Amino acid sequence: MLLVAVLFAVVALAVGAPAARGGGGSGPSPPFVNKGTVHVGVGEVAYIESPNYPNNYPTWQVTGWTLTAPRGHVLVINAEAFEVEGTTTPWYNDWLGFWELSAYTASYGRDGVTGPQNLRTQTNSVFVKFESDRSVTFSGFRLRIETAPQ
Numbered sequence: 001m002l003l004v005a006v007l008f009a010v011v012a013l014a015v016g017a018p019a020a021r022g023g024g025g026s027g028p029s030p031p032f033v034n035k036g037t038v039h040v041g042v043g044e045v046a047y048i049e050s051p052n053y054p055n056n057y058p059t060w061q062v063t064g065w066t067l068t069a070p071r072g073h074v075l076v077i078n079a080e081a082f083e084v085e086g087t088t089t090p091w092y093n094d095w096l097g098f099w100e101l102s103a104y105t106a107s108y109g110r111d112g113v114t115g116p117q118n119l120r121t122q123t124n125s126v127f128v129k130f131e132s133d134r135s136v137t138f139s140g141f142r143l144r145i146e147t148a149p150q
């Protein structure tokens with residue numbers, strides 16, 4: 001039981017860290033915009049785009065999506081377009097990341113450079129988070145999302 005509690009605390013810290021970092025300043029976290037849940041059925045294709053795409057995304061904003069697939073399936077995510085002010089080091093400038101929602105696994109795919117390429121999730125639900133800092137924006141991204149058997 002204690003182990004579960006510790007694991008939960010670690011996950012909570014990992015998820016909370018990027019917003020708490022505050023884009024390099026000491027100010028508050030960027031405002032969060034919840035884009036809701038996108039369910040992708042077997043054989044279906046869904047797309048999510050950065051805010052205002054293909055025009056530039058706003059500065060100082062966190063945008064979140066929840067992606068789900070039917071039980072027994074996972075999500076396969078590909079960036080069809082990805083123009084973001086980022087580095088290969090997480091937590092700098094603007095970045096996109098993924099968190100499993102139904103497993104205590106590490107986040108992955110945090111990236112501001114290439115975007116996900118054939119990223120296969122471990123479970124059927126992930127949280128997608130895009131954070132932009134206080135300056136410099138680009139056209140952002142368009143992600144293609146499909147399902148595959150787990």
Ligand SMILES: [Ca+2]
Pocket residue numbers: 085093094132133134135136137
């Ligand atoms: Ca930026």
